[in-house]
Amino acid sequence: MIRLEHVSKAYEGGVNAVNDVSFEVPRGEIAILVGPSGCGKTTTLKMINRLHEPASGKIFVDDVDTSTVDPIELRRNIGYVIQDVGLFPHMTIAENIAVVPHLKKWDRKRIAERVDELLTMMGMPPAEYRNRYPRELSGGQRQRIGVARAMASDPPILLMDEPFGALDPITRERLQNEFLKIQEKLKKTIVFVTHDIDEAIKLGDKVAIMRKGRLIQYDAPSAVLNEPADEFVADFVGQDRTLKSLRLIRTYEVMDADPPALHIQASAAEALSLLSSSSGQKYAWVVGDARELKGLIARKDVLEADASGDAKIADIVNTNVVSVERDTTVKDALSEMLSYGLARVPVVGPEGRLEGVLTFDSIRKVLARIDS
Ligand SMILES: Nc1ncnc2c1ncn2[C@@H]1O[C@H](COP(=O)(O)OP(=O)(O)OP(=O)(O)O)[C@@H](O)[C@H]1O
Ligand SMILES: [Mg+2]
Missing domain, CATH: 3.40.50.300 (P-loop containing nucleotide triphosphate hydrolases)
Incomplete structure (x- = not known):
């Protein structure tokens, strides 16, 4: 003291x-x-x-x-x-x-x-x-x-x-x-x-x-x-x-926890069942054994690659994904999203494990709350 x-x-x-x-x-x-x-x-x-x-x-x-x-x-x-x-x-x-x-x-x-x-x-x-x-x-x-x-x-x-x-x-x-x-x-x-x-x-x-x-x-x-x-x-x-207040909030406080995730060894069929049009999901995060983030796949990429019916997620995953850490401030995460033009970023914890996803929507809600 x-x-x-x-x-x-x-x-x-x-x-x-x-x-x-x-x-x-x-x-x-x-x-x-x-x-x-x-x-x-x-x-x-x-x-x-x-x-x-x-x-x-x-x-x-x-x-x-x-x-x-x-x-x-x-x-x-x-x-x-x-x-x-x-x-x-x-x-x-x-x-x-x-x-x-x-x-x-x-x-x-x-x-x-x-x-x-x-x-x-x-x-x-x-x-x-x-x-x-x-x-x-x-x-x-x-x-x-x-x-x-x-x-x-x-x-x-x-x-x-x-x-x-x-x-x-x-x-x-x-x-x-x-x-x-x-x-x-x-x-x-x-x-x-x-x-x-x-x-x-x-x-x-x-x-x-x-x-x-x-x-x-x-x-x-x-x-x-x-x-x-x-x-x-x-x-x-x-x-x-209002924007400065975003410095007081960490991404883990406002992220959507447990986003849709697929194992890297999953088959295209498994991917498509998760990303079926009825689920409304257009994308899924791809993770390894310890739920560490490997990348992202989109429904249309799976559909394209799966013409022959035996595509593997490992072959079509997009590994070039920008992520933010769980205790990054929302302001820093937002500036990351703006500079890469992303509407959502995955949030990772220790050892790169996928913990959630931060979206523009959730940030908009926080801003509305601060303003009121
Ligand atoms: N050794 C000194 N003798 C006389 N005046 C001093 C001395 N050291 C600092 N001052 C004066 O005391 C005031 C406070 O100085 P100080 O170094 O504490 O400022 P500071 O807030 O750290 O500034 P900065 O952001 O520029 O580092 C200033 O007006 C400075 O000119
Ligand atoms: Mg000084």
């Missing part, structure tokens, strides 16, 4: 960088600090691990007043992802990740294992990446390493300063989704800085909207969207609130 009580900080020259800010982040939750450049986000973050000292007010971590704790000791339990990543260019990826474990004097074997574990978690095969240098990575990969480094010694608290800044939208989207998945397992207490309100709404359990050093609103994402505290927040959140 992290709690700020009436925290202020002025830099020399009299800038009131942070002005009477109070909020609390319960254990295992993510609070997002969001606001325009210069509003005091980084300063707030740095006071939590005492890289800056507050001029007044108090900060508690697990009910302990941090001003009574040795700053070095405090930072051992707080991972920090620096704005602009800040990897050490002359150190390999493995060495970069291992900085804190090294300071904590872990033995070499334990450090090596932890580095490999984190690289794997970040989707970067250790054998391929551990001995590279930061300049040999893409921007998105460097950001992943920044996050891995902060998590290296498994601290219960993470402070993340624009960890996904300066990335193209697609990479950013992917890192956000990976981040949410990892957090679901690890349940860290996180303060996360961004200037992107969409990112804040997607990732936050709570969103803290700052402006000129002040905290204007601290609320759940839905409250920020639906009951903005003032004009500034309303403006900042933007006009398309």
Whole structure:
């Protein structure tokens, strides 16, 4: 748990960088600090691990007043992802990740294992990446390493300063989704800085909207969207609130579960009985033994291929199918559907198992509900 009580900080020259800010982040939750450049986000973050000292007010971590704790000791339990990543260019990826474990004097074997574990978690095969240098990575990969480094010694608290800044939208989207998945397992207490309100709404359990050093609103994402505290927040959140609300909903919440499915080894006759004109079904998803999604077949394709009467689904299945994951936001799924021109996409869970189908119709119903 992290709690700020009436925290202020002025830099020399009299800038009131942070002005009477109070909020609390319960254990295992993510609070997002969001606001325009210069509003005091980084300063707030740095006071939590005492890289800056507050001029007044108090900060508690697990009910302990941090001003009574040795700053070095405090930072051992707080991972920090620096704005602009800040990897050490002359150190390999493995060495970069291992900085804190090294300071904590872990033995070499334990450090090596932890580095490999984190690289794997970040989707970067250790054998391929551990001995590279930061300049040999893409921007998105460097950001992943920044996050891995902060998590290296498994601290219960993470402070993340624009960890996904300066990335193209697609990479950013992917890192956000990976981040949410990892957090679901690890349940860290996180303060996360961004200037992107969409990112804040997607990732936050709570969103803290700052402006000129002040905290204007601290609320759940839905409250920020639906009951903005003032004009500034309303403006900042933007006009398309209905569409933004789609970021709060995951596809598994609105998909049609148990869509028609055929085993990949099925015969054309079985396919046709499922897709008989009386059933009204024009298509079916094709799955393997563990219900993992293999592709899609349409009734007309089966009819065409089955002229000789012994066609196999495996030979006519269309395997080139765009799917979305069960915890993708409906907004992301919708933008996927729009960019591929699809009226429906299959929804897959762990190991690519088919769990449902998301249709324009179900999205339309959700939009109608939000609007009313
Ligand atoms: N070391 C410093 N000395 C003097 N003023 C500073 C210092 N660091 C920050 N400031 C000022 O304090 C204010 C808040 O800065 P801060 O870095 O916290 O903003 P931010 O919200 O993180 O902005 P950004 O989105 O650009 O990173 C700004 O007006 C900034 O110019
Ligand atoms: Mg900043």
